[in-house]
Amino acid sequence: MLAELKESVWKANLDLARSGLVVLTFGNVSGIDRRRGIVAIKPSGVPYDGMKAEDIVLVDLEGGVVEGWLSPSSDTPTHVEIYKAFPEVGGVAHAHSTYATMFAQARREIPCFGTTHADQFHGPVPLTRILVEAEVAEAYELNTGRIIVERFAGLDPLELPAVLVAGHGPFTWGRTPAEALETALVLEQTAHLAFGAMALDPRLPPLDACIQEKHFRRKHGPGAYYGQKKEDGHD
Amino acid sequence: MLAELKESVWKANLDLARSGLVVLTFGNVSGIDRRRGIVAIKPSGVPYDGMKAEDIVLVDLEGGVVEGWLSPSSDTPTHVEIYKAFPEVGGVAHAHSTYATMFAQARREIPCFGTTHADQFHGPVPLTRILVEAEVAEAYELNTGRIIVERFAGLDPLELPAVLVAGHGPFTWGRTPAEALETALVLEQTAHLAFGAMALDPRLPPLDACIQEKHFRRKHGPGAYYGQKKEDGHD
Amino acid sequence: MLAELKESVWKANLDLARSGLVVLTFGNVSGIDRRRGIVAIKPSGVPYDGMKAEDIVLVDLEGGVVEGWLSPSSDTPTHVEIYKAFPEVGGVAHAHSTYATMFAQARREIPCFGTTHADQFHGPVPLTRILVEAEVAEAYELNTGRIIVERFAGLDPLELPAVLVAGHGPFTWGRTPAEALETALVLEQTAHLAFGAMALDPRLPPLDACIQEKHFRRKHGPGAYYGQKKEDGHD
Amino acid sequence: MLAELKESVWKANLDLARSGLVVLTFGNVSGIDRRRGIVAIKPSGVPYDGMKAEDIVLVDLEGGVVEGWLSPSSDTPTHVEIYKAFPEVGGVAHAHSTYATMFAQARREIPCFGTTHADQFHGPVPLTRILVEAEVAEAYELNTGRIIVERFAGLDPLELPAVLVAGHGPFTWGRTPAEALETALVLEQTAHLAFGAMALDPRLPPLDACIQEKHFRRKHGPGAYYGQKKEDGHD
Numbered sequence: 001m002l003a004e005l006k007e008s009v010w011k012a013n014l015d016l017a018r019s020g021l022v023v024l025t026f027g028n029v030s031g032i033d034r035r036r037g038i039v040a041i042k043p044s045g046v047p048y049d050g051m052k053a054e055d056i057v058l059v060d061l062e063g064g065v066v067e068g069w070l071s072p073s074s075d076t077p078t079h080v081e082i083y084k085a086f087p088e089v090g091g092v093a094h095a096h097s098t099y100a101t102m103f104a105q106a107r108r109e110i111p112c113f114g115t116t117h118a119d120q121f122h123g124p125v126p127l128t129r130i131l132v133e134a135e136v137a138e139a140y141e142l143n144t145g146r147i148i149v150e151r152f153a154g155l156d157p158l159e160l161p162a163v164l165v166a167g168h169g170p171f172t173w174g175r176t177p178a179e180a181l182e183t184a185l186v187l188e189q190t191a192h193l194a195f196g197a198m199a200l201d202p203r204l205p206p207l208d209a210c211i212q213e214k215h216f217r218r219k220h221g222p223g224a225y226y227g228q229k230k231e232d233g234h235d
Numbered sequence: 236m237l238a239e240l241k242e243s244v245w246k247a248n249l250d251l252a253r254s255g256l257v258v259l260t261f262g263n264v265s266g267i268d269r270r271r272g273i274v275a276i277k278p279s280g281v282p283y284d285g286m287k288a289e290d291i292v293l294v295d296l297e298g299g300v301v302e303g304w305l306s307p308s309s310d311t312p313t314h315v316e317i318y319k320a321f322p323e324v325g326g327v328a329h330a331h332s333t334y335a336t337m338f339a340q341a342r343r344e345i346p347c348f349g350t351t352h353a354d355q356f357h358g359p360v361p362l363t364r365i366l367v368e369a370e371v372a373e374a375y376e377l378n379t380g381r382i383i384v385e386r387f388a389g390l391d392p393l394e395l396p397a398v399l400v401a402g403h404g405p406f407t408w409g410r411t412p413a414e415a416l417e418t419a420l421v422l423e424q425t426a427h428l429a430f431g432a433m434a435l436d437p438r439l440p441p442l443d444a445c446i447q448e449k450h451f452r453r454k455h456g457p458g459a460y461y462g463q464k465k466e467d468g469h470d
Numbered sequence: 471m472l473a474e475l476k477e478s479v480w481k482a483n484l485d486l487a488r489s490g491l492v493v494l495t496f497g498n499v500s501g502i503d504r505r506r507g508i509v510a511i512k513p514s515g516v517p518y519d520g521m522k523a524e525d526i527v528l529v530d531l532e533g534g535v536v537e538g539w540l541s542p543s544s545d546t547p548t549h550v551e552i553y554k555a556f557p558e559v560g561g562v563a564h565a566h567s568t569y570a571t572m573f574a575q576a577r578r579e580i581p582c583f584g585t586t587h588a589d590q591f592h593g594p595v596p597l598t599r600i601l602v603e604a605e606v607a608e609a610y611e612l613n614t615g616r617i618i619v620e621r622f623a624g625l626d627p628l629e630l631p632a633v634l635v636a637g638h639g640p641f642t643w644g645r646t647p648a649e650a651l652e653t654a655l656v657l658e659q660t661a662h663l664a665f666g667a668m669a670l671d672p673r674l675p676p677l678d679a680c681i682q683e684k685h686f687r688r689k690h691g692p693g694a695y696y697g698q699k700k701e702d703g704h705d
Numbered sequence: 706m707l708a709e710l711k712e713s714v715w716k717a718n719l720d721l722a723r724s725g726l727v728v729l730t731f732g733n734v735s736g737i738d739r740r741r742g743i744v745a746i747k748p749s750g751v752p753y754d755g756m757k758a759e760d761i762v763l764v765d766l767e768g769g770v771v772e773g774w775l776s777p778s779s780d781t782p783t784h785v786e787i788y789k790a791f792p793e794v795g796g797v798a799h800a801h802s803t804y805a806t807m808f809a810q811a812r813r814e815i816p817c818f819g820t821t822h823a824d825q826f827h828g829p830v831p832l833t834r835i836l837v838e839a840e841v842a843e844a845y846e847l848n849t850g851r852i853i854v855e856r857f858a859g860l861d862p863l864e865l866p867a868v869l870v871a872g873h874g875p876f877t878w879g880r881t882p883a884e885a886l887e888t889a890l891v892l893e894q895t896a897h898l899a900f901g902a903m904a905l906d907p908r909l910p911p912l913d914a915c916i917q918e919k920h921f922r923r924k925h926g927p928g929a930y931y932g933q934k935k936e937d938g939h940d
Contacts, residue, residue: 666803
């Protein structure tokens, strides 16, 4: 069932492992079939080496396993919550990548200091609040999804395809699993650049708004002119 | 004798060399056969390239060589002391990995700032005291083991499978040599994340206790639900 | 048309991808045929993997496409402006390389703190001013080229073959596309060294002028004695 | 002539290139035949790729070329000065490796903060003074060698096999070219560890003298017991 989706999720997980963004098994990518309402996700705690496309687990939008002999990632309820709230999202990635996680641990947004950031993210990368004790005790991973969605009130998730969960790390997304992983790579480089720019000048103001706007619109939306494919209004 | 143990120790030492955690020959992994009371350990100062499983040295719990034509690692008495004090430990790794060693040199514990840390370590990574002159002059490596054990009074070594020896570097352990090496990898990433989070906010408080507890218990102990294998109450 | 130029530009783009200076497709190298006034440049947003020499786009000095089935890099007007103002330049490279971009984002020149810098750059690496709103709204990439040229009033672009565009990142150049890429590599290492030296001493003065001069003149100009080929007065 | 020496110098230069310590051609290793008083060194500005053992240049102790069709490294007079002053040295390496060069640029010694340092260096890694204008104008590379030797008055070059040339970078040495390169690798890691430890605690005192002494003597001199080969009193 859904062999193509499983294949793309499996491939994105292998690419995540090769990307250098993860240590051991600390990361996962998922994808969704919107028509059937089924999410494909990495099995929990399984090494990337030797993982097969058939090992990818299928779950429904309540998080129940629909197909697969392995347990799905323990972060599954977080992924599902993102899919339910953001209908344009087709893939979600989670990795404790070094610099993005430093910002999440320090509980700081990533300000937009340059065009690398503005090309990808339409504003600072948002930070969730910290979960309170009752939210941790019960349905922790679901509540992690909920505070992500809560933080995006009034924000467009495709214009800001990343979040830092305070004290934890980043989640990124896109229209496909591959795009979610690409965003994770750009986020990590963006975080590294911001980390260094702040070391050079701890009071550095953000990039001028007009340049931020220009760079984002060069690549996204109806007036985009970066890249080759502009048919669908993205990229 | 103990060909399987030697093989696993040899393999873990090669994996250590490939991991990027060590420069030249500055690291070693050992394993123990608890029934016979015999420790298998890397020979001293031997390059990883070309090392064979047969080169692994066997020593008893007094540190005397039982089998092998090469001298055992000069850190052998430290490893043996850890095995004697921590009966559940089956493998020990030592590497001067970059960020963990920075903390050891700066004589600071690694605080728990995020879930990457909490997933693996149940509390801050402990730091030993510094050895006094008499402890250095005589039985230095044995005394290094003793201050590690001294520091763990009241702590569970399987819930905190790492220590920073002040002015020196980390030792990590686990139920097997492979697990000891995995812990070394996670420790290094944890130390890197803490280093960066402290640069972003020098007064950063630790992660909320309830989230620390939640993440550790997701992966360890009777209520663990991370990963696929929960038979033994770990993982 | 201009198969050799396309080949050298294609190769320099692949070498850029392999160099570790770029994430995804965020970089480009171009070259010029001075006799015909034609610039060869990477197509926009195309992955390096699978790119062929025939995919390289040819444009004239007004930036119009002369040959090629793909859109040229969105940074083409910036490259063209550099070629028009600096007649000795034969290749231009652009990469959001980590440390050079940190300086560009923090809007700081890279001071000359050591001989690695002085070997390549005859003075601090210059920083442009920030574009004003009208320059961003209309002909943004052309204006980026113009503020680079404006900043080089009174400077010799072959003695200072790099610039930091404020809030954006570096452009580097040389007599060939390969040389432009080499300069990008040296710039990144130079920026990393300066970043660290400033962390060790935030008030570090620049290297003594006589040593700066000596090192630059060892490698460049009529008295150069570094390397094997001195025929043309460079290197 | 001296095919074996050339081979070992060639191999050490290739290993230097693979080590990640150098960018482009910015590094060199040499070796000496003490009986004949002939130094073998990398040719100047030649890429490591494609370099052959026959390309290694032979010079005498006045720096004159004895054999070879290429110009020797421009740093040759510095190497020769080291060989003349330190009769036990058999190989010299020079690389603008990242962290060691940061300290050289910031004009700071590398303090001994831990056992990684103490294992290799018997004290802080020394820093030369800066050259004065007359020393730069005339015989610059020779004078670089002279301020290295000047700095080692009262120091044992085999117990402190590295120096930081202020504003420039490190030179390392050993009994063979391979050992000189090994020292360069350890120096770089040592510098990285010190850089991070100083970031964690800017007022960090050096490691206790008795531990410094213990670690150095574990590996060097008549009482050494690290490693397998103790015949000659080293290692």
